[in-house]
Amino acid sequence: QSALTQPPSASGSPGQSVTISCTGTSSDIGGYDYVSWYQQHPGKAPKLMIFEVSKRPSGVPDRFSGSKSGNTASLTVSGLQDEDEADYYCSSFAGRNKKFFGPGTKVTVL
């Protein structure tokens, strides 16, 4: 069973940048370029923000960027805006059609 780890919280002032890490193992994040990130506002469905480590779906602002180094993936939100305050979840493929989410990071805009 995979266990991705994320910091429980992160924060920044409007206009600043915040980076969220997602740490796994060589069996998931380190082994595949299938890391994705989701934004979830309270009471709403998750929204895909980044897929395949660093690709942005159409309509997602380029303030959102993703990267990966070894067993750790990262989501960076640049130029923080009030509407970026939300929970963010990472996810990784772990082989044999297994997929796991991280526990989530609550981003607060100060």
Next chain:
Amino acid sequence: EVQLVESGGGLVQPGGSLRLSCAASGFTFSSDWMSWVRQAPGKGLEWVANIKPDGSEKYYVDSVKGRFTISRDNAKNSLYLQMNSLRAEDTAVYYCATERSHHWNYWGQGTLVTVSS
């Protein structure tokens, strides 16, 4: 516009059964993998199951194997989740989502399943 609308949630006793449905529109349903993802109250996301476009392959998280069955009807643009032997720990909002290359690009609004006596 892609739309996914879940239904069928509700209150069920432990050991009971429930069938969730997801009505899809705005895309070629028969071409996409589909998934169910759940979220327990106040908790994170958990992938539950997925199914190949033609229904020939199905995969489940270990905790629901043997109890849940995912299926689809491409003629009706619908996805289903039959849940049997329900447990308190199955209490969650269940989302259906389109899946591509191991990520979920479109999500429904979710349906709440509560397992309690």
